[in-house]
Amino acid sequence: MNTVLITDVTLRDGLQIVPRWVSTPDKLRIAHALPHCGVRKIELTSFTSPKAIPSLADADELASLTARNPQVCYTALVPNLRGAQRALAAKMDELNFVFSASEAHNQANLRMTIAQSLAQLEQVISAAGGTPVNVSLSTAFGCPFTGAVAPAHVIALMQEVQRMGASSISLCDTTGMGSPADVERLTQAALSLYGEQGVTGHFHDTRGLALANAWAAYREGGRRFDAALAGLGGCPYAPGASGNASLEDMAHMFQISGVNTGLNLEALQPLAEEIAALTQEPIQSRLHKAGPAYALKVCQ
Amino acid sequence: MNTVLITDVTLRDGLQIVPRWVSTPDKLRIAHALPHCGVRKIELTSFTSPKAIPSLADADELASLTARNPQVCYTALVPNLRGAQRALAAKMDELNFVFSASEAHNQANLRMTIAQSLAQLEQVISAAGGTPVNVSLSTAFGCPFTGAVAPAHVIALMQEVQRMGASSISLCDTTGMGSPADVERLTQAALSLYGEQGVTGHFHDTRGLALANAWAAYREGGRRFDAALAGLGGCPYAPGASGNASLEDMAHMFQISGVNTGLNLEALQPLAEEIAALTQEPIQSRLHKAGPAYALKVCQ
Numbered sequence: 001m002n003t004v005l006i007t008d009v010t011l012r013d014g015l016q017i018v019p020r021w022v023s024t025p026d027k028l029r030i031a032h033a034l035p036h037c038g039v040r041k042i043e044l045t046s047f048t049s050p051k052a053i054p055s056l057a058d059a060d061e062l063a064s065l066t067a068r069n070p071q072v073c074y075t076a077l078v079p080n081l082r083g084a085q086r087a088l089a090a091k092m093d094e095l096n097f098v099f100s101a102s103e104a105h106n107q108a109n110l111r112m113t114i115a116q117s118l119a120q121l122e123q124v125i126s127a128a129g130g131t132p133v134n135v136s137l138s139t140a141f142g143c144p145f146t147g148a149v150a151p152a153h154v155i156a157l158m159q160e161v162q163r164m165g166a167s168s169i170s171l172c173d174t175t176g177m178g179s180p181a182d183v184e185r186l187t188q189a190a191l192s193l194y195g196e197q198g199v200t201g202h203f204h205d206t207r208g209l210a211l212a213n214a215w216a217a218y219r220e221g222g223r224r225f226d227a228a229l230a231g232l233g234g235c236p237y238a239p240g241a242s243g244n245a246s247l248e249d250m251a252h253m254f255q256i257s258g259v260n261t262g263l264n265l266e267a268l269q270p271l272a273e274e275i276a277a278l279t280q281e282p283i284q285s286r287l288h289k290a291g292p293a294y295a296l297k298v299c300q
Numbered sequence: 301m302n303t304v305l306i307t308d309v310t311l312r313d314g315l316q317i318v319p320r321w322v323s324t325p326d327k328l329r330i331a332h333a334l335p336h337c338g339v340r341k342i343e344l345t346s347f348t349s350p351k352a353i354p355s356l357a358d359a360d361e362l363a364s365l366t367a368r369n370p371q372v373c374y375t376a377l378v379p380n381l382r383g384a385q386r387a388l389a390a391k392m393d394e395l396n397f398v399f400s401a402s403e404a405h406n407q408a409n410l411r412m413t414i415a416q417s418l419a420q421l422e423q424v425i426s427a428a429g430g431t432p433v434n435v436s437l438s439t440a441f442g443c444p445f446t447g448a449v450a451p452a453h454v455i456a457l458m459q460e461v462q463r464m465g466a467s468s469i470s471l472c473d474t475t476g477m478g479s480p481a482d483v484e485r486l487t488q489a490a491l492s493l494y495g496e497q498g499v500t501g502h503f504h505d506t507r508g509l510a511l512a513n514a515w516a517a518y519r520e521g522g523r524r525f526d527a528a529l530a531g532l533g534g535c536p537y538a539p540g541a542s543g544n545a546s547l548e549d550m551a552h553m554f555q556i557s558g559v560n561t562g563l564n565l566e567a568l569q570p571l572a573e574e575i576a577a578l579t580q581e582p583i584q585s586r587l588h589k590a591g592p593a594y595a596l597k598v599c600q
Contacts, residue, residue, distance in 0.1 A: 142593055177593035180515045181557035207593055208549045208586035212512040215480045219519065242586070249508045257481035286508035286542070293442055293477035293507055 003260040005224045006250060007041040007200065008034050010275055011062075012077055013244055014232035015055045016046065018279045024058045026278050028065055030229075030271065035069040037267040043075050043096065043226070047083035063090035075134065079110050079117075084124040088131060096170070097124050098136040101154050102143035105174070109138065118160065125165040132167035136202065140171045140186060141178025151182070155189045168198035170226065173213065176206025180216035187220040200224040203245050205231055205284065210245035211253050218259070225250060230272040231284030246285035248272055256293050265292060303560040305524045306550060307341040307500065308334050310575055311362075312377055313544055314532035315355045316346065318579045324358045326578050328365055330529075330571065335369040337567040343375050343396065343526070347383035363390035375434065379410050379417075384424040388431060395428055396470070397421050398436040401454050402443030405474070409438065418460065425465040432467035436502065440471045440486060441478025451482070455489045468498035470526065473513065476506025480516035487520040500524040503545050505531055505584065510545035511553050518559070525550060530572040531584030546585035548572055556593050565592060 011027055034042055044066060050057035059076070068074060068091075075094040078084045087095050099117035100106035106114050125133050140154050158169055171186050183201065190199040201217040201224070203210040214225050227250045233243025251263040269288065276283045311327055334342055344366060350357035359376070368374060368391075375394035378384045387395050399417035400406035406414050425433050440454045458469055471486050483501065490499040501517040501524070503510040514525050527550045533543025551563040569588065576583045 147594060176590065177556075179553060179557040179593075181559075206586065206590045207552060208511055208546070209553055211508055212515045212553060215512045216515060216519075219516075242589075246508070252507060253479060253509055253512060256477075257479040259481075286506065289542075290476065290506045293479075294447060 001258060001260050003223065003262070004218065004254055005041060006039075006247060006254075006261055006263065007043055007075070007224070007226045008039045008229065008247055009043040009202075009226045009244060010034075010228040010230075010232055010247070012043040012046050012056065013202075013226070014228035014230075014275065015279070016053055017234055018055055018232070018281060020279050020281075021055065022275075022278045024062055024065065027058070027062055030275060031062070031066045033271055035072050037271060038261070038263040040071060040262060041073040041075065043077065044092070046077035046079075047086040047090070048077070048079050060086055060090055063087075063092065077136070078124065080112075080120045081123040081127060084127055088127065088129075092131070094132050094134055094167075095124060095128055096134045096136050097121050097166070098138060100138040100143070100174070101149045101157055102139040102146055104145040105139045105143045108145065114157075118164070121161060121166070122164055133165070134168045134170060134200070135161045135166040136170040136172050138172045138174045139177075141173040141182050142175070144175045144177070151185055151189070154186055158190055158193055162193055168200070169194050170200040170202045172202040173204050176204035176209065178203070178209070178213055180209065180212050183213045183216045184220050187217045187222045191221050196221060196223050200226060202226040204233070205242045205245055211250060214245060214250055215253065218254070227251075229268065230276045230281070230288075232275055232279065232281055242284040246272075246287075248285045248287045252287055252292055301558060301560050303523070303562070304518065304554055305341060306339075306547060306554075306561055306563065307343055307375070307524070307526045308339045308529065308547055309343040309502075309526045309544060310334075310528040310530075310532055310547070312343040312346050312356065313502075313526070314528035314530075314575065315579070316353055317534055318355055318532070318581060320579050320581075321355065322575075322578045324362055324365065327358070327362055330575060331362070331366045333571055335372050337571060338561070338563040340371060340562060341373040341375065343377065344392070346377035346379075347386040347390070348377070348379050360386055360390055363387075363392065377436070378424065380412075380420045381423040381427060384427055388427065388429075392431070394432050394434055395424060396434045396436050397424050397466070398438060400438040400443070400474070401449050401457055402439040402446055404445040405439045405443045408445065414457075418464070421461060421466070422464055433465065434468045434470060434500070435461045435466040436470040436472050437461075438472045438474045441473040441482050442475070444475045444477070451485055451489070454486055458490055458493055462493055468500070469494050470500040470502045472502040473504050476504035476509065478503070478509065478513055480509065480512050483513045483516045484520050487517045487522045491521050496521060496523050500526060502526040504533070505542045505545055511549060514545060514550055515553065518554070527551075529568065530576045530581070530588075532575055532579065532581055542584040546572075546587075548585045548587045552587055552592055
């Protein structure tokens, strides 16, 4: 039986653009509950400017208050050296350095050119010491401002950051523009560079393709994915569209396909309800309406 | 470039359990508009008892009033000989004979045993003369009453109906219980029996897997799919869950994957809005919220 590792990104990408403030104790309750649902990797927060992402302004406090489960890898997004220093001080197990494959998106999101981001990455890797640095390559499947992103450009960036010392890569479909065919192509390339444990698929469900893309990546050999409780998240450039792949729906897809996720679906669902109530965002997960496929209905 | 044929099933499976009556002239407007969007196969209605499916009670009238486009194949669901006779009288291009792989579901849905359905199929094929008979095998990926349906049983039924003279087969995930792995397995088996032009994937999005399943089938060589405008439809045993694969979202997925659908997405969207307004059902299609992936957003 194959196994996939699904990283929960609820507390970072899920909350990132949610307007309603979720308190640090509420975030802590989610962070502490996730390992009990079988989650083995958690993206806890983002060490960035509180002005840029007010909803994650408590990054340092949240990280210091989170009781670490020894079975869980705690990662956090960092956009620059300053963020990496904070993440290292907060004893994160991994730094998740983010930049965009698209100049326009990198500029809009991080106020840097790609070259400037790469210069930051060099310093981050140097500062990280033994802490692994994952690189999250945003807009790898398309940019909301400039459209298509050439796969050859994405592959060149993956090669470059590997030369610089990145341990692993996340292919991020930041605004849900990627097709399953695109995912197959870039996943193959990423796996050939970083291997099975070094490639994560980060798919958004903006156009309903998060699970199709996850399956396409899986069939190419991808074994690591990001997802958020309730499908929380969104894209400021596609209002009303749903956000991250739903953790519950993705776990369900893999489980009914005979792929081990280690996740407890029944335990995840109340947690998804909790984050939806805290954020007052809708539950995007289909499981909440239909229940899992193997729950038998009484004949009507 | 590969090509897929997506059959529009809005006027049959889409409307089947919708409580609000859609008038024959309104249905006709949809039927006449679909070919202008590039649709080349339409499931127009179901020739069944008006008591069983009141929303399709105008089957004979709708079929006789539909101006046939010579480029389009018009098919209709038939559950028995009586339905087939009506469909033949209405000059349908194909009869789509339906029964379930699950005894419990066949009984609930058609008030027949599988053996009785097969006896009806024999008479339907005999009455059909030169008109091709497709077999839609419901609950091929799971039954809402009895759970898992053994793939070997489904394959045996596919073989049996082929021996009886069925031209082609639709693998129907009637209540959205199938996984991509299930779809791969049965699509392979179906293709080996019926060939590329003889296998249709009919997927419901109850648990968010319609597009993942369609892609899984495509990668195995499946080239024919069913879908409904706005993702219309539903399952009486999974209230609130969405229904058929969305025609717009499926066409979008294939098109951005470089697969030809012949469909005009821009023309389909107002039609989806029209059927949603007529039925007062929600538009499930993600494209209506997010727009296609290649529509560029202005930088904010």
